Amino acid sequence: MTIQIDSLETSTKKIIYSDKCKDILSLSVAEIQELFKSSGILLFRGFGVTHEQMKAFSKQFSSRFTRETNRTRVDSREGFVSLVAQGTHFIEPHCENANTPFRPDAVWFCCGVPPAQGGETLFCDGVQVWEQLSEESKQLFLSKKIRFDFIYSAEQWKHFLGAEATLANVKQMLEGLEGVSYFINEDESVSFAYACPAVIKTKYSNQDAFANNILNAKESVFFENGSPIPDTIISEIEEVTDRLTEEIQWQVGDLVMIDNSRFLHGRRSFSDNQRLIFSIFSYLNF
Incomplete structure (x- = not known):
């Protein structure tokens, strides 16, 4: 090898x-x-x-x-x-x-x-993205979690859990998960919110990593309190990420x-x- x-x-x-x-x-x-x-x-x-x-x-x-x-x-x-x-x-x-x-x-x-x-x-x-973000952005993401809001249709959660899954299986899966809130709609779709840090520790090196879904979920991501992530911050993340992308x-x-x-x-x-x-x-x- x-x-x-x-x-x-x-x-x-x-x-x-x-x-x-x-x-x-x-x-x-x-x-x-x-x-x-x-x-x-x-x-x-x-x-x-x-x-x-x-x-x-x-x-x-x-x-x-x-x-x-x-x-x-x-x-x-x-x-x-x-x-x-x-x-x-x-x-x-x-x-x-x-x-x-x-x-x-x-x-x-x-x-x-x-x-x-x-x-x-x-x-x-x-x-590397985290290392090259501005101190202002770092402090913002260290002080505030981000939140993703979306809806899973019944077809989607059955695809994930299996065709025989029921709403009871959905509740069993989601109950007690940290940062998760949800609501089951009349059509059996599930409105879902998930709050989490934007910067996490890597699995092996225990380093801070800006490893998240902010850029490809711009329409559904907010700070945990529901306030939008400023466009200037998004632009900075895009600039740093573009520069480092291979x-x-x-x-x-x-x-x-x-x-x-x-x-x-x-x-x-x-x-x-x-x-x-x-x-x-x-x-x-x-």
């Missing part, structure tokens, strides 16, 4: 190559764990990984997986492998499900077919593993319809 550290100065990303298309399942689990703890993002290239192999590989590092409410499932039996968000539009950097109390530890992406042009997956280190130019069979407590991820827009990227979200076992 040859380890290459990405040459971009701002990146901790490591690329793990296989010149001879060695089976990715033969890699040392312990070594990958240590690399992931230190870097937060690993790109495996040259292994020709399929979405089935991604699932088998991720199981070595995961205690459990999560289902997504708005994605097309690929593995019908368990439903944990899905296609990435539909459409060809730009997606702002964000942490997966950071607008809910169900943030997974890791995001896994596997490339089946790269786009002809554009469509790169973006990533940005939340530790990209993965996909090749067939690439697999990437991202620390969701540290790195934000997104996507550049693209125009063709051939892009095929698979995803898994998991809680880690190390």
Whole structure:
């Protein structure tokens, strides 16, 4: 196994190559764990990984997986492998499900077919974003939590919990969760509010990271008291994030593993319809 550290100065990303298309399942689990703890993002290239192999590989590092409410499932039996968000539009950097109390530890992406042009997956280190925000913004986010407001339709929460789920299952899941308030509507949709810090401690290095969903949820995020986040603050976050954002130019069979407590991820827009990227979200076992 040859380890290459990405040459971009701002990146901790490591690329793990296989010149001879060695089976990715033969890699040392312990070594990958240590690399992931230190870097937060690993790109495996040259292994020709399929979405089935991604699932088998991720199981070595995961205690459990999560289902997504708005994605097309690929593995019908368990439903944990899905296609990435539909459409060809730009997606702002964000942490997966950071607008809910169900943030997974890791995001896994596997490339089946790269786009002809554009469509790169973006990533940005939340530790570096926090370091480069102004002191005024830091103090604001340290003193105030943010709140996400949204509605889950019955179809959405059944997709997440399973087709046989009931409102009793919804209540059981949500009761007692820190920062959560909810209301069940007459049509069995659930109005949901979640208050949380905008800056969190990373899972492994215990560093402060501006790792949240503020940028891609601008219409539904406020401070905890309901007041809006000032446009000037949003503009500053966008400027810092844009400056620090890097990209993965996909090749067939690439697999990437991202620390969701540290790195934000997104996507550049693209125009063709051939892009095929698979995803898994998991809680880690190390």
